[in-house]
Amino acid sequence: MADDLLRFERRLARLRKLTPGERAALASLPLVTVEFPANHDIVRQGERPTQSCLILEGFAASHKVTLDGRRQILSLSISGDMPDLQTLYLGVVDSGLATLTRSVVAFMPHAAVRDVVRLFPSIGDLLWHLTLVDASVFREWIANIGLRDARARVAHLFCEIMVRTKAAGLSDGSRCRFPLTQVELAEATGVSAVHMNRTMQFLRQTGHVSLTGEELVIHDWHGLATLASFDPAYLHLEPPST
Amino acid sequence: MADDLLRFERRLARLRKLTPGERAALASLPLVTVEFPANHDIVRQGERPTQSCLILEGFAASHKVTLDGRRQILSLSISGDMPDLQTLYLGVVDSGLATLTRSVVAFMPHAAVRDVVRLFPSIGDLLWHLTLVDASVFREWIANIGLRDARARVAHLFCEIMVRTKAAGLSDGSRCRFPLTQVELAEATGVSAVHMNRTMQFLRQTGHVSLTGEELVIHDWHGLATLASFDPAYLHLEPPST
DNA sequence: CGAGCTTTTGATCCGAGTCAATCTTCGTGG
DNA sequence: CCACGAAGATTGACTCGGATCAAAAGCTCG
Numbered sequence A, B: 001m002a003d004d005l006l007r008f009e010r011r012l013a014r015l016r017k018l019t020p021g022e023r024a025a026l027a028s029l030p031l032v033t034v035e036f037p038a039n040h041d042i043v044r045q046g047e048r049p050t051q052s053c054l055i056l057e058g059f060a061a062s063h064k065v066t067l068d069g070r071r072q073i074l075s076l077s078i079s080g081d082m083p084d085l086q087t088l089y090l091g092v093v094d095s096g097l098a099t100l101t102r103s104v105v106a107f108m109p110h111a112a113v114r115d116v117v118r119l120f121p122s123i124g125d126l127l128w129h130l131t132l133v134d135a136s137v138f139r140e141w142i143a144n145i146g147l148r149d150a151r152a153r154v155a156h157l158f159c160e161i162m163v164r165t166k167a168a169g170l171s172d173g174s175r176c177r178f179p180l181t182q183v184e185l186a187e188a189t190g191v192s193a194v195h196m197n198r199t200m201q202f203l204r205q206t207g208h209v210s211l212t213g214e215e216l217v218i219h220d221w222h223g224l225a226t227l228a229s230f231d232p233a234y235l236h237l238e239p240p241s242t
Numbered sequence C: 001c002g003a004g005c006t007t008t009t010g011a012t013c014c015g016a017g018t019c020a021a022t023c024t025t026c027g028t029g030g
Numbered sequence D: 001c002c003a004c005g006a007a008g009a010t011t012g013a014c015t016c017g018g019a020t021c022a023a024a025a026g027c028t029c030g
Helices: A002-013 A020-027 A110-119 A121-147 A150-167 A182-189 A193-205 A221-228 B002-013 B020-027 B110-119 B121-147 B150-167 B182-189 B193-205 B221-228
Strands: A032-036 A041-043 A051-057 A060-065 A071-077 A096-099 A103-109 A175-177 A209-211 A215-218 B032-036 B041-043 B051-057 B060-065 B071-077 B096-099 B103-109 B175-177 B209-211 B215-218
Touching: A002 A020, A002 A051, A002 A121, A020 A110, A020 A121, A051 A110, A060 A182, A060 B121, A071 A121, A071 A182, A071 B121, A103 A110, A110 A121, A121 A150, A121 B060, A121 B071, A121 B121, A150 A175, A150 A182, A150 A193, A150 A215, A150 A221, A182 A193, A193 A209, B002 B020, B002 B051, B002 B121, B020 B110, B020 B121, B051 B110, B060 B182, B071 B121, B071 B182, B103 B110, B110 B121, B121 B150, B150 B175, B150 B182, B150 B193, B150 B215, B150 B221, B182 B193, B193 B209
Parallel strands: none
Antiparallel strands: A032 A103, A041 A096, A051 A103, A060 A071, A060 A096, A175 A215, A209 A215, B032 B103, B041 B096, B051 B103, B060 B071, B060 B096, B175 B215, B209 B215
């Protein structure tokens, strides 16, 4: 159990150094670990969850689906992320959450989280902070889809993934595991699957990236970041100097 | 001063009934009220604000700007909203905030807000909750821009504004003050200004809405909501049954 | 080997962007 | 009271990024 929390503690510690008391409080959270196959719903739109989850292994995505079945991916979650922390306070969830790959997920009851937050307000602040970073990423995605063309959008997504996986200790900054299909990338960037394929060909042939089924490699970080106008500030990886 | 807080208290009370102690705590916040003309920056991208603001009158927008000057509006704020609550925990702001119309804004120092949150954790929860609703709106905007066409996007924006102004006591649900230019609407929906104009003509000629410089009137709510696939759940106006 | 994904390609079409000019409004100063 | 300028709304012509449709080609795994 304590092992499961390591990634999450590291995630929180990126915001601020944790005190021993806080670490003990986190360790007291009752976790239930579950393994899911790829493309499995974790939370369905319209439900009222009574627990939040923590991604331990794999990739997950929150999304919204239209009546005619088209899907928009709203955010990607990697190990150490708590993609549905917002369900702690919002009643009905307005977006679904599903695995993209085989994943290991730890669940913690809302009641237990609330207890910890009540006893350790500073942990509440950290969790709040976490949800604010999520919101910041949502804002960037609005701008990404709203004002960049397809190539820049995809480049931006790759930059974000590389920076986040590096911060999470999952990559060296130039290559990381990223086993998403082109259809899923299309759903995340708001382009059609066919155009996603052509955009990938462009990014590959111009030597920016290569993306095999399993691994993303950025060959030309500067070029990719320039193409995307990527500025990692919105990820708020530097602890704020309060 | 106490008067300035009324709208904000009502905004919070939509989440949960406030106790007398909480209301007193809010009233203790030192507010500085400022009036701004239209198109005036409140917070600039890259700054590190030491205070948060509360919109008392008028309309504001948070936005991101590209190097070549194109702007994406990320959210609209109306009276009673705290559009930059996130600056309380995030250091550098990743998005700017500016008035769209003449506005009255109340500022409160982060330090004072932190004090209140420390003494009244339940107010911290309410503010957290507020930022979660903001994030929910961001998510819907991603989906709005990512998977709807121009007509549906604009229709969706109008539906959102009408529901929110109604909830804030600023409209009866069919007409409200909404003095945005077509350029600003274009920036909020990710379409060009010219296409925005043509989209407005469509929505006007099909009898869905009319939008004079000052006022938005929705003539056919059902038609507009259908066109937009509008579902107000993401605004989380119903208090959650915890 | 064959079924079912995923990727790729080619052809065609359309929503929306861009450019450039005109028209309206409206506030301001002569 | 009107001329003038600036901002916003509107129009028309043209272009283009990206969607759609349909089919083919690779992969992967039972």
